[in-house]
Amino acid sequence: MDLRIFTEPQQGATYDDLLAVARAAEDLGYDAFFRSDHYLHMSGDGGAGPTDAWTTLAGLARDTRRIRLGTLVTSATFRLPGPLAVTVAGVDQMSGGRVELGLGAGWFEAEHRAFGIPFPPLGERFDRLEEQLAVITGMWSAPPGSTYEHDGSHYPVHGSPALVRPVQEGGVPVIVGGAGKRRTPSLAARYAAEFNVPFSSAEETGELFARVDAVCEEHGRDPLSLVHSAAQVLCVGRDDAAVRRRAEAIGREPDELRANGLAGAPEEVRDRLGRLAEAGASRVYLQVLDLADLDHLADAHAALTA
Structure with missing residues (x-):
């Protein structure tokens, strides 16, 4: 089972906070460090303020050595597909080939209003996502x-040079x-290397x-060629007191998190x-919400790899 750390920096985190978590995850042996692509916090006050997903991943590409890096997920409403293809390819080059791109239709309407980003109806957002996937993968695979x-x-x-x-x-x-x-399963079958199910039983x-x-x-594709993954919030403790302390730190109840x-x-x-493994998941993204608690990463790795 691949274990990946997944963070939500919009809740309040600086680049140095993310770097500390990414390096700890790398040292502990986690497979990857991922971050959300959001500009607006969903509770609290956002702390240190937003950071741009691909700007921070570019920094991490140079400040880490082994761990894979990516987004879960980049919003197709935030960026044009051609420039996004160039950006992601550039970060991949900077990392030595360690980058992955999660791409979705976008959903957080208040965030779009707060930053002046158009928010089309759901059907149009999926139309745009489908075209973005076609353009990005097409640019990457165009013959030299x-x-x-x-x-x-x-x-x-029109006339895009095959240089991305x-x-x-x-x-x-x-x-x-x-x-x-x-539409989601169809897009995954046609364009994705991985299909992810977030926060489900x-x-x-x-x-x-x-x-x-x-x-x-x-679509004539072997399902075994598609990685099946899940994302789950993480709250591990060596005893009930530790679980309760970590749940309180992220404003959640232990019983709710257990469920x-x-x-x-x-x-x-x-x-x-x-x-989750019995359900078919070969990869799990562990959503870590308290980025200051680096011991949590160590406790979780010890628990899940025992």
């Missing part, structure tokens, strides 16, 4: 010496996820994996992780 063309209604591309080159052969791995019943996760597998087969995340004593979180 050719030009890339995309005749789209939202992002037409990530280090990773075939381009940066793309992650698509969510609980959508129709093992039973719901398994059902969503089965749905995307069926769509892969409809909805990877929370509790080591044996409890191992059992929950085992049920």
Whole structure:
């Protein structure tokens, strides 16, 4: 099971905070460090203020050595696909080929209002996401010496030189996820290296994996070629007092976290992780909300790899 650390810096974190977590995760042996792509906090006051996802990942690309880096997920409403393809390829080059791109339709309307970002209706956001996936992967895979063309209604591309080159052969791995019943599985089957189910029970996760597998087969794709992953909030403690302390630090109740995340004593979180594995997950993103508690990463790694 690949274990990845997933952070929410919009809740209040500086670059140095993120670097400390990324380096701790790297030293402990976690597979990857991911961050959300948000500009507006969802509770509290946002602390240190927002940071840009790809600016911070560029810094981490130079300030870490081994750990993979990415977004869960970049919002397609925030950036144009051509410049985003260039940005992600550049960070991939800076990291020596350690970057992954989670891309979604965008959902947080208040955030868009707060930063002057257009927020189209849901159907249009998915149309734009589909075109972004086509443009980004198309630019990365265009043969050298050719030009890339995309005749789209939202992002037409004409005469783009085939110069957008990530280090990773075939381009940066793309992650698509969510609980959508129709368009999300189709986009994952057509464009993604990984399908992610966020914050769901093992039973719901398994059902969503089965749905995307069926769509892969409809598209003539081997479902085994698609990584199946889950994201879960993390709250591990060596005893009940430690679990309670860590839950209070993030404004949550221990019982609620036990019901909805990877929370509790080591044996409890191992059992929950085992049920996700039985549902088909080979990778889990551990959402860490208290970035100052670096001991939490060590306790979780010891519990989940025992």
